Amino acid sequence: MKQLPYLKNEDGLTTLYVDGAPYIALSGEIHNSSSSSLEYMKTKVWPNLRGLHLNTVIVPVFWELMEPVQGQYDFALVDGIIEQAREEGVRLILLWFGLWKNGRSTYAPSWIKKDYQSYFRARYPGGAASDTISPLCDAAVEADATAFHSLMKHLKDIDGEEQTVIMMQIENEIGFLGAERDYSDKANKQFEEVIPSGLAALYSNNGNWKEVFGEAAAENFMAYHYACAIEKIAKSGSKAYPLPMFVNAWLEQYPWKAGTYPSGGPIAKVMKIWKHAAPTICLYAPDIYLPNFAEVCEEYTADGNPLFIPEARRDMVSATNVFYAIGKHNALCFAPFGIEDFLATATNEDGPDFGIMMALNIDMSAFILNGTGPYLAESYRLLGNMMGIINRYRGTGKMTGFLQHHNSGCLLTFSKYDVKLTYKRQEDGKPVSGGLIIEVNEDEFLFAGIGFSVEFLPKSGETDKIGYIQIEEGEFMNDQWIRGRVLNGDEAAYMISIGRKPAALKVEMYKYN
Ligand SMILES: CCCCCCCCN[C@H]1[C@H](O)[C@@H](O)[C@@H](O)[C@H]1CO
Numbered sequence: 001m002k003q004l005p006y007l008k009n010e011d012g013l014t015t016l017y018v019d020g021a022p023y024i025a026l027s028g029e030i031h032n033s034s035s036s037s038l039e040y041m042k043t044k045v046w047p048n049l050r051g052l053h054l055n056t057v058i059v060p061v062f063w064e065l066m067e068p069v070q071g072q073y074d075f076a077l078v079d080g081i082i083e084q085a086r087e088e089g090v091r092l093i094l095l096w097f098g099l100w101k102n103g104r105s106t107y108a109p110s111w112i113k114k115d116y117q118s119y120f121r122a123r124y125p126g127g128a129a130s131d132t133i134s135p136l137c138d139a140a141v142e143a144d145a146t147a148f149h150s151l152m153k154h155l156k157d158i159d160g161e162e163q164t165v166i167m168m169q170i171e172n173e174i175g176f177l178g179a180e181r182d183y184s185d186k187a188n189k190q191f192e193e194v195i196p197s198g199l200a201a202l203y204s205n206n207g208n209w210k211e212v213f214g215e216a217a218a219e220n221f222m223a224y225h226y227a228c229a230i231e232k233i234a235k236s237g238s239k240a241y242p243l244p245m246f247v248n249a250w251l252e253q254y255p256w257k258a259g260t261y262p263s264g265g266p267i268a269k270v271m272k273i274w275k276h277a278a279p280t281i282c283l284y285a286p287d288i289y290l291p292n293f294a295e296v297c298e299e300y301t302a303d304g305n306p307l308f309i310p311e312a313r314r315d316m317v318s319a320t321n322v323f324y325a326i327g328k329h330n331a332l333c334f335a336p337f338g339i340e341d342f343l344a345t346a347t348n349e350d351g352p353d354f355g356i357m358m359a360l361n362i363d364m365s366a367f368i369l370n371g372t373g374p375y376l377a378e379s380y381r382l383l384g385n386m387m388g389i390i391n392r393y394r395g396t397g398k399m400t401g402f403l404q405h406h407n408s409g410c411l412l413t414f415s416k417y418d419v420k421l422t423y424k425r426q427e428d429g430k431p432v433s434g435g436l437i438i439e440v441n442e443d444e445f446l447f448a449g450i451g452f453s454v455e456f457l458p459k460s461g462e463t464d465k466i467g468y469i470q471i472e473e474g475e476f477m478n479d480q481w482i483r484g485r486v487l488n489g490d491e492a493a494y495m496i497s498i499g500r501k502p503a504a505l506k507v508e509m510y511k512y513n
Pocket of ligand 1: 032102172173250253287289290311337364366
């Protein structure tokens with residue numbers, strides 16, 4: 001069998017290999033319900049994706065539709081989606097909507113939902129039942145693992161050679177909403193017991209959850225049990241077909257209380273427990289809807305976790321954030337959510353109205369499409385044509401990224417020059433400023449991004465004068481620089497800059513005295 005897609009960590013840099021070559025997913029995630037109808041995909045989704053220069057699409061598959069009757073599997077949707085993706089020439093990352101979706105068990109088959117004796121619910125303080133099946137319910141986890149195993153076996157049979165599907169996300173935004181932990185009888189009993197020996201060793205401390213973790217006990221308890229459940233499901237699927245498997249996280253946010261965001265989900269502060277209990281999971285992926293993009297990227301790459309963003313904001317910032325995620329943090333994937341809307345001419349009447357966000361008084365700006373499509377398409381076209389160069393400079397220290405976030409610019413240091421970047425003043429409906437820079441050699445630089453100007457400065461204390469040999473606008477075609485105008489005149493003599501549209505510049509400098 002052909003080498004499967006895999007992740008490799010080389011001196012701290014994690015690379016995704018597809019067909020044996022480095023791969024960065026310029027992607028988008030479709031709405032939750034779009035892939036539940038092949039006709040809808042054919043008429044309302046794929047046509048709207050063609051102009052976006054995606055190389056990968058993130059698509060849900062549904063337990064309830066795949067195993068409507070226990071033990072009877074229907075793979076028609078999965079097969080159809082893969083067929084369509086092959087026609088479109090894109091790769092797929094599949095989301096397994098099994099036991100848990102946004103903290104709830106809305107995608108479990110009816111035979112699971114209705115039998116809440118066997119598949120018991122997580123409960124709220126006082127004992128009221130929730131619509132979340134408890135992660136401590138071994139029977140439910142077993143049933144999910146069996147179904148996921150069947151899906152992975154089927155994928156191996158129908159896609160093992162072509163490998164249209166390159167990765168799997170297990171469940172979606174796991175965790176318990178509405179309370180900081182499950183108050184089912186089994187959970188209450190276990191919460192009073194000493195923590196598992198493995199955790200005691202990991203934290204070189206022992207006692208029950210409260211004694212060891214204090215205030216964080218409830219959330220860590222849920223993190224441990226969700227991670228154990230996910231490990232069972234991932235392992236069973238991996239036995240059949242070991243594609244790279246990851247989990248995504250609904251991020252901690254105001255009012256910062258576990259249960260107002262899914263408690264126990266794979267957020268940065270419990271990643272240590274998740275990594276301990278779920279070794280089959282290859283990475284932890286933040287769904288970044290909050291405005292502090294750079295901060296979240298920093299947080300999620302802190303201890304060697306590769307940056308992988310399966311869900312990003314829908315507003316204009318995404319057209320710039322992709323350059324920063326790839327340039328600064330060597331991201332493996334960037335995927336705005338509800339991607340089929342981005343170039344859709346007619347506003348998608350039958351798309352979700354995100355009412356739930358209002359209900360959760362969540363800032364809606366992350367979900368407002370404000371003309372993002374054409375800018376994101378241009379960002380992806382530009383980046384897509386320079387993937388070879390980006391993969392060559394990833395992790396070398398010669399490539400970095402920069403992003404406007406309530407600041408007017410930044411100063412970057414390279415081997416022979418310092419580079420002062422000044423951001424264009426923020427304008428509504430226009431992309432924020434940001435991009436990536438590659439020090440091709442000590443005198444030659446590539447810039448790609450939106451809305452900034454560049455000034456080369458001597459290293460501190462140096463007296464040499466600095467001049468430019470050539471400033472070229474242009475773009476890449478299959479990693480070959482296609483020069484446009486040479487901007488040695490007014491266009492750049494006073495300020496080398498990139499405008500409000502995604503663009504690239506190649507600049508050669510020199511020193512004299
Ligand atoms: C500004 C703060 C936004 C907080 C985000 C909350 C949850 C976000 N959930 C996401 C799920 O992963 C997707 O399936 C979908 O439901 C998506 C929201 O539409």
